[in-house]
Amino acid sequence: MPVMGPIAKIAFKPSHVFWVSLGVTSIAFHLWLIFSGLIPNLISRPIHMMLAMPWIFLYMSKTGFARWSGAVFSIVALAACLYIVFNEELLSDQYGSLEGAFQTSIAIALIVTVLEMARRAISWPLPAITVVALVYGIWGNNLPGEFGHPGLPLESFLGAMTIAEGGLWGSLTGVSVNIVAIFVIMGAVLNAGEAGQGFMNLAMAAAGRLKGGAAKVSVLSSALFGSISGSASANVASTGAITLPAMTKLGYPGRLAGAVEAVASSGGQIMPPLMGAGAFVMVELTGVPYTQIMAAALLPAVLYFLTVWVGINAYANRYDLQPFAAEQQPPARAVLVTAAFFAVPFIVLLERMFVGGYTPQYAAASAILAGVVLLLFDAGFTLDFKRTVKRFEKVALAAGRQIAMIASIILCAGLIISVLAQTGLGVKITSLILSAGGDNIWIALLLTAAACLILGMEVPTTAAYVICISVAGPALMKLGLEPLQAHLFVFWFALLSTITPPVCGAVFIAAGMVGENWLKVAFTAMTLGVGLYVIPLGMIANPAIIGLAETPVAAMASFTKMSIGLGAISFGLISNRPIAIKLALFAGGMAAVFFDISGWF
Numbered sequence: 001m002p003v004m005g006p007i008a009k010i011a012f013k014p015s016h017v018f019w020v021s022l023g024v025t026s027i028a029f030h031l032w033l034i035f036s037g038l039i040p041n042l043i044s045r046p047i048h049m050m051l052a053m054p055w056i057f058l059y060m061s062k063t064g065f066a067r068w069s070g071a072v073f074s075i076v077a078l079a080a081c082l083y084i085v086f087n088e089e090l091l092s093d094q095y096g097s098l099e100g101a102f103q104t105s106i107a108i109a110l111i112v113t114v115l116e117m118a119r120r121a122i123s124w125p126l127p128a129i130t131v132v133a134l135v136y137g138i139w140g141n142n143l144p145g146e147f148g149h150p151g152l153p154l155e156s157f158l159g160a161m162t163i164a165e166g167g168l169w170g171s172l173t174g175v176s177v178n179i180v181a182i183f184v185i186m187g188a189v190l191n192a193g194e195a196g197q198g199f200m201n202l203a204m205a206a207a208g209r210l211k212g213g214a215a216k217v218s219v220l221s222s223a224l225f226g227s228i229s230g231s232a233s234a235n236v237a238s239t240g241a242i243t244l245p246a247m248t249k250l251g252y253p254g255r256l257a258g259a260v261e262a263v264a265s266s267g268g269q270i271m272p273p274l275m276g277a278g279a280f281v282m283v284e285l286t287g288v289p290y291t292q293i294m295a296a297a298l299l300p301a302v303l304y305f306l307t308v309w310v311g312i313n314a315y316a317n318r319y320d321l322q323p324f325a326a327e328q329q330p331p332a333r334a335v336l337v338t339a340a341f342f343a344v345p346f347i348v349l350l351e352r353m354f355v356g357g358y359t360p361q362y363a364a365a366s367a368i369l370a371g372v373v374l375l376l377f378d379a380g381f382t383l384d385f386k387r388t389v390k391r392f393e394k395v396a397l398a399a400g401r402q403i404a405m406i407a408s409i410i411l412c413a414g415l416i417i418s419v420l421a422q423t424g425l426g427v428k429i430t431s432l433i434l435s436a437g438g439d440n441i442w443i444a445l446l447l448t449a450a451a452c453l454i455l456g457m458e459v460p461t462t463a464a465y466v467i468c469i470s471v472a473g474p475a476l477m478k479l480g481l482e483p484l485q486a487h488l489f490v491f492w493f494a495l496l497s498t499i500t501p502p503v504c505g506a507v508f509i510a511a512g513m514v515g516e517n518w519l520k521v522a523f524t525a526m527t528l529g530v531g532l533y534v535i536p537l538g539m540i541a542n543p544a545i546i547g548l549a550e551t552p553v554a555a556m557a558s559f560t561k562m563s564i565g566l567g568a569i570s571f572g573l574i575s576n577r578p579i580a581i582k583l584a585l586f587a588g589g590m591a592a593v594f595f596d597i598s599g600w601f
Contacts, residue, residue: 016393019059023396026051026403030181034365042088045169046081048177048407049114053077055404056117070120077113080106084163096164098155107162111415114168118412121405126463130412133419140423146431149423160422167418168411171284172466176410179280179290181403182364183273186349188399189371190342192391194379198338199224200242201330212316213323214250215260216309218243222264223271223305224342232461232498232506235265236513244513250322254516256315259524261513262506263308266498266529269461270491271301273349273360278462278491280360281410285469286483290360291353296484296546299559300492300535303545303566307531310567314574315528337379345371406462413463417470426471433475441479445540448472449493456497464494485543492536499525499532527573531566534593538562541594558596565592 029051033044057070083106084091098104111134115127136143141151161167190196203220207213221239240261247257269275272294275282279297283290315321345367352363375391376383420426433444451472456464469490476486498506501522511518526533539545542562544554565588572585 019400020393020396022051022054023398023400026181026400027185027396030177030185030403031365031368033178034182034361040088040092041165041169041174042091042163043085045173045177046084048173048181049168049411050078050081051400052404052407053113053117055401056120056408059401060120066120073113073116076109080109080113084110084169091163094159094163096156096160096166097153098159098163103163104155104158107158110162110168111158114408114411114415117408121408122460126409126412126460129467130415133416133425136425137419137423140425147425147428149425152422157422161415161418166421167414170414170418172281172410172414172417173407175280175284176403176407179283179361180406180410182361182368183280184402184406185395185399186345186364186368186371188395188402189368189375190345191398192394193341193371193375194338194377195342195345195371195374196225197379198341198343200239201335201338204324204328204330205332205335208324208329209326210323212312212321214243214247214252215256215312215315215321217324218247218260219264219267219305219308219312222261223267223301225268232262232266232269232495235268236261236506236509239265240510240513244510246324248514250324251319252321253319254514255520255524256319258507258510258514258516258521259528260308260312262499262504262510262521262525263529263532264305265510266495266506266532267301267304267308269495269498270297270304272297275491278465281462281466282484282487282491285466285473286487288484292549293484295549297488299545299548299555300488300539303535303538303559303562304529304531306563307535307566307570308528311528311530311570311574314571318574318576334379337381341374341379344374409460409463410466413466416467420470426474429471430475430478433472434478439479441476441481441540444472444475444479445489445537448476448490449496449536452490452493453496453500456494461491461494461498464497465491468494481540482543484546485540488539488546489536492532492539496532499529528570530570530573534566534569534590535562538566538593542596544596561595562593565589568592 029047033039053074057074058067061067061070098107115130118130119127137152137157138154140147140149142148162169199221200217203217203224207216207220210216218239221243222235225235225239244257244261247260248254252260269278272279275297279290279293282288282293286293288296312321348370349363349367352358352366353360356363358366375395376388378384378387433447436443436447448468452464452468455468465487469487472490473483473486476489477483481489498504499522501507501519504518504522504525507522507525508518511521514521542558544551544558545562546555548555568585568589570589572582572589575582575585577585
């Protein structure tokens with residue numbers, strides 16, 4: 001009988017091989033772009049869309065009709081993208097104006113495909129908003145009053161979105177191609193190995209012995225995991241699978257356990273380095289270097305988790321929440337060894353950026369190489385061929401799927417931005433905000449916050465941020481905000497919908513995992529996550545808090561003052577003290593948060 005080698009023992013299905021191969025191709029393409037030099041945008045960005053389409057149209061399809069219709073969409077869009085790629089030089093000379101019926105059909109095919117990609121990826125709200133924007137662009141000249149526009153030739157309107165470096169192939173898509181995809185690959189590499197367990201072990205060692213330890217472990221592990229996943233829902237599903245059963249066994253009320261996980265997981269989208277891809281979009285929209293955005297976002301993110309920590313202490317006193325038992329704590333050696341599996345890539349990332357002076361994407365590529373080497377080993381530093389193959393398959397599938405999801409959102413959002421720019425609607429909405437606010441910055445901020453909350457209930461955080469900052473950002477900056485202040489404010493408030501009813505994705509998932517009524521979980525999450533509502537406004541009142549890189553002393557002073565104020569607010573809302581004390585704590589905390597001391601430094 002012949003002896004079977006390790007490769008022969010691994011069963012491969014043709015469909016599985018296809019998806020793994022496509023994932024590898026997507027990873028190789030995006031890494032190749034970093035090292036290959038300048039590739040024309042009308043080549044790299046359509047290829048990015050081509051690699052994303054099969055994941056959305058075929059991999060995610062659940063029914064036969066969805067697969068067949070997805071295949072049709074894929075073939076049509078593939079042909080349209082290839083036309084753009086092979087005619088890049090010709091199209092560049094047309095300056096965004098379509099010529100002939102064939103090019104018009106190419107443009108329509110691309111737009112319809114992107115709308116359907118977004119619908120299948122994240123449901124109908126974002127495509128619906130995009131359709132409204134497109135209808136406005138084509139027929140908005142018939143509207144009376146200031147919100148009408150002079151009219152745009154159809155060839156120019158559609159051409160600017162499909163054959164020029166705007167719309168589908170604009171700077172937002174460039175962020176998805178050149179930066180976001182690389183960090184998604186990095187996250188997939190870390191998640192496929194021992195890094196996830198390293199996050200959990202480190203959090204357990206740091207907080208497991210404290211009162212309310214299971215909740216605090218959830219906060220720390222979600223902050224660490226969220227820094228690479230950038231997704232509140234993915235964070236709940238991954239860390240929650242461990243922390244939610246642990247909290248339930250230790251007697252936590254279901255509404256509290258679910259709220260802790262939802263609030264902690266939502267914080268992953270404001271914690272550098274990923275910030276749910278928002279940091280990279282911010283780089284493109286503000287022109288501020290990525291390292292500066294990381295520095296600006298760090299202290300507010302830490303404030304958020306500190307506020308949650310204080311809230312957990314208050315709940316621990318109310319419900320006598322016990323720590324993990326000693327036998328449940330991981331051994332010190334296991335903590336150190338597993339922590340190294342995420343510490344090494346992170347150290348490489350930071351060293352390449354801050355010491356080597358390389359771009360974020362180049363630094364991330366270096367961290368990916370370090371992470372790939374670590375995939376060969378487990379916590380015992382043993383080698384196993386079959387385990388390694390499975391890990392690489394996991395990386396390929398996760399990276400391909402996640403890159404496609406983000407591409408679907410960004411491509412669709414790019415159409416909206418193009419309409420705003422071509423029609424001047426963004427300027428008109430800015431004027432409306434200014435007139436409604438009466439040149440009062442706080443009224444304008446509250447109007448913008450309401451718009452972010454409403455839009456965030458319908459579309460993912462990054463898309464809500466892009467749309468809101470496009471229409472409200474200029475108004476806020478005209479009223480005196482620095483660009484980075486305005487962008488961080490809008491980004492934070494676009495995140496509110498993860499825990500705020502009626503649409504609160506992180507809460508829905510956490511409530512389902514603990515079997516609790518989602519409204520109870522949502523209201524507890526809003527109380528525990530009060531920092532998400534207060535800190536963005538506090539960033540406006542205390543501009544020094546985002547100036548860690550330029551004025552570290554003033555930034556740390558503002559951080560200390562705001563942390564005391566937010567702690568008082570959280571404890572006042574949650575503790576079981578007499579109502580007079582609770583009101584005093586809340587009022588004193590608000591005063592501390594909004595009293596600016598930056599002028600003292």
